[in-house]
Amino acid sequence: MTDEQAPPPERHETVRVRRSPRIWNFVLAGVIVGAVVALILTFAFPIEGEFTAPQIFGFLFLFIGVVFGALGAVVALVVDRRSRRRAREIEVDRETVIGTDPDE
Template identity: 55%
Template sequence: MRDNRGVSEQHDPVEPEAKVTESQSTVTVRRAPRYYRFMALGVAVGLVVTLVLTFAFPEQDDFSRLQVFGFTGLFIVAICAALGALVAIILDRVSRRRARTVVMDVEHVDAVPAPEDDAQG
């Protein structure tokens, strides 16, 4: 087990009037991928592939290279972003198999409000 450097051992001082309720809860802990990062990587790969395909073939008389880049990029970037999202979904499913169930201690502190001093003047 890893040392948490005493973080869980440090408790805030609780006023004697506060009501402390302790309970245990079962939680599942796992690593989940960030979908937007995979999709952003797919967009970047799609732009590079589009750039390579644009300059790999000779220029046409009907369309400029910028037009070819734009039309090709619309489809390739969208497909690569979707593939990035698909990879993230697959990794998410795999991470669910490695999930661990742990018992978590929960403390609920309900502070009782201090009586107000009516002798202000």
């Protein structure tokens, strides 16, 4: 009792192909730039008051890292919008494979 089915017809479809940026890489790059800016600002001014240099760096990094990370995400979104303009449409053949898994 084998249940043989006729293969489904092949379908031709048009799809859009584009390159898109990885947003988390841009966010990480922004946070790293923010850490460098926070480090520069920490030692650019004399330390006065009750906070030490590592504490000042930590405070600056919390705020500046978030701001630069958000700026990195905005840059990634702008690059993503520009990549949509360069998208190409190609025609593909869709195939459906019916059968058993050879690994089973």
